[in-house]
Each structure stands twice: as structure tokens, then as C-alpha cells.
Amino acid sequence: MSMRFENSRVFVTGAASGMGRATALKFGAEGAAVFCVDLDAEGAAKTANKITTDGGVAHAEALNVTDGNACRAAIDLAAETLGGLDILCNIAGVGGIAPLADETDEGWCLAMAVNANGPFFLSQAALPHLLASKGVIVNVASTAGLQGQAYMSSYVASKHALIGLTKTLALEFGREGLRVNAVCPGGTKTAFLGGFQIDDRIDMSLLSRTALLEEMAEAEDMANSICFLASQEARFANGAILSIDGGSVAG
Numbered sequence: 406m407s408m409r410f411e412n413s414r415v416f417v418t419g420a421a422s423g424m425g426r427a428t429a430l431k432f433g434a435e436g437a438a439v440f441c442v443d444l445d446a447e448g449a450a451k452t453a454n455k456i457t458t459d460g461g462v463a464h465a466e467a468l469n470v471t472d473g474n475a476c477r478a479a480i481d482l483a484a485e486t487l488g489g490l491d492i493l494c495n496i497a498g499v500g501g502i503a504p505l506a507d508e509t510d511e512g513w514c515l516a517m518a519v520n521a522n523g524p525f526f527l528s529q530a531a532l533p534h535l536l537a538s539k540g541v542i543v544n545v546a547s548t549a550g551l552q553g554q555a556y557m558s559s560y561v562a563s564k565h566a567l568i569g570l571t572k573t574l575a576l577e578f579g580r581e582g583l584r585v586n587a588v589c590p591g592g593t594k595t596a597f598l599g600g601f602q603i604d605d606r607i608d609m610s611l612l613s614r615t616a617l618l619e620e621m622a623e624a625e626d627m628a629n630s631i632c633f634l635a636s637q638e639a640r641f642a643n644g645a646i647l648s649i650d651g652g653s654v655a656g
């Protein structure tokens with residue numbers, strides 16, 4: 406295993422499960438000190454324990470990314486614990502299927518809060534540390550951030566917002582040496598898809614190609630791309646929006 410991230414200090418949200426867990430484990434295995442956060446505190450602790458059991462360095466904390474004050478406190482704690490920050494990975498996310506007429510205020514606001522507000526709070530809080538280290542932010546958006554998707558108004562809007570945030574921060578801070586990029590996964594085998602309930606309100610012919618691909622990715626496929634964008638191999642990638650979707654948004 407190469408040690409691309411020796412001496413790197415990494416903050417990973419969504420670290421309890423799926424892509425966040427796979428990404429935290431990969432950073433840990435490649436030499437980074439990893440600060441694992443998730444709403445699921447026990448799950449984040451399990452990920453951190455796996456990294457340390459395998460000989461790496463990791464810490465875990467509970468964090469609800471929808472809470473701005475909690476995000477600022479978590480970044481402060483991570484920077485204090487690790488001695489700074491080099492890489493912020495915004496991976497935590499929520500989604501589901503709801504025809505517009507059935508989407509609730511709470512459903513809309515939760516998608517925006519987790520998928521867009523959280524990355525904003527954490528990016529802003531981490532900024533002084535990442536400018537000091539000439540660091541990297543990698544956001545996990547979705548193919549739903551690149552195209553419309555029937556029955557997913559809140560999710561699609563929140564992921565478009567995240568891509569807008571990614572491109573804007575890339576422009577605002579690129580000259581100061583901070584790179585900001587996003588990965589857009591297609592359908593990936595994680596617990597996330599369990600939240601997508603298809604019932605008789607749904608016209609299957611309107612569900613996009615992304616939801617109908619026969620083959621799905623593994624969480625590790627996304628971890629590989631997230632770590633690539635975070636690494637020096639991607640030193641010239643800034644504002645890049647990288648689809649890892651088996652070609653579903655290619656045309």
C-alpha cells in the first residue's frame with residue numbers, strides 16, 4: 406500500500422457508513438491521521454477503531470452537520486487534535502424519493518441542511534486551516550447534481566447547490582493554493598439506497614438512467630476517486646466535477 410497521505414490531517418464526514426467509511430479507511434491505510442465524524446457516533450467510532458487497529462491514526466466524534474455551531478466546534482477540535490488540517494471531505498448525505506406534491510417542508514429542509522448547509526459550515530470553519538496548509542476540499546455530490554431527476558426535487562436541488570459551492574470556492578481560493586473539487590457518484594451499493602422507496606406513485610419510465618443502471622458501484626470505487634482528488638496526483642485539479650457513474654450522465 407502506498408503512503409500518499411503520510412503527514413496529512415483529514416476530516417471526513419459520513420464516516421460511519423458507505424463511502425465515508427471506505428474513504429476514511431483508505432486515508433488511514435495510506436498514512437493520514439483521520440478525524441471521523443458522523444451523526445452515528447458509534448459507527449464513526451467503529452471506523453476510527455478499525456483504522457487504529459490496522460496501525461493507523463484516527464479519532465471519532467459525533468457531529469450533526471446541519472448544526473453550524475457544532476460544525477465549527479468539530480473543526481476546532483480536529484485542528485487542535487491533529488495539529489492542523491490538510492483535507493476536508495464532505496461525504497455525509499441524505500436522500501429519498503418523493504413526488505413534488507408529497508415532499509414535505511421537513512424533507513426539503515433536511516436535504517438542503519445535510520447536503521448543502523453542512524459542507525458550507527465546515528468549509529467556512531476549515532478555511533483558515535486549509536489556507537495555511539494549502540489544502541484540499543473534496544465534496545461528494547451526485548449525478549443528481551448534474552441533471553434533473555423526477556421525484557427527487559429536494560435531493561437534486563441540494564446536490565446542485567453543493568456543486569455550485571464547489572465551483573465557487575475553487576475560484577475564490579484557487580490562487581491561494583486551496584483546491585476544491587467534487588465527486589459525483591452514480592448508484593452505489595450502500596445503506597443510502599435503502600431510503601429510496603419506490604411505490605405505485607412512481608412512474609418508472611420517469612426515473613432517470615442513473616436509477617436504472619443494472620450495475621452499481623462499490624463504496625471503494627468512490628473512495629478511490631475521492632482520495633485521488635485529495636492527493637498530489639491531482640494537484641492541477643481545481644473546480645473539477647468528476648462523475649464516477651459507469652457512464653450514466655455521458656449522454
Ligand SMILES: NC(=O)c1ccc[n+]([C@@H]2O[C@H](COP(=O)([O-])OP(=O)(O)OC[C@H]3O[C@@H](n4cnc5c(N)ncnc54)[C@H](O)[C@@H]3O)[C@@H](O)[C@H]2O)c1
Binds near residue numbers: 418496547
Ligand atoms: N449510494 C448512492 O447510490 C449515492 C449516489 C450518489 C451520491 N451519493 C452520495 O454519497 C454520499 C455518501 O452516501 P453513502 O452512499 O455512503 O450513504 P450512507 O447512508 O452509507 O452514508 C451516509 C452517512 O451520512 C451520515 N449522515 C446523515 N445525516 C447526517 C448528519 N446530519 N450529520 C452527520 N452525518 C450524517 C449517515 O449517518 C451515514 O453514516 C452522500 O452525500 C450521498 O448523497 C450516494
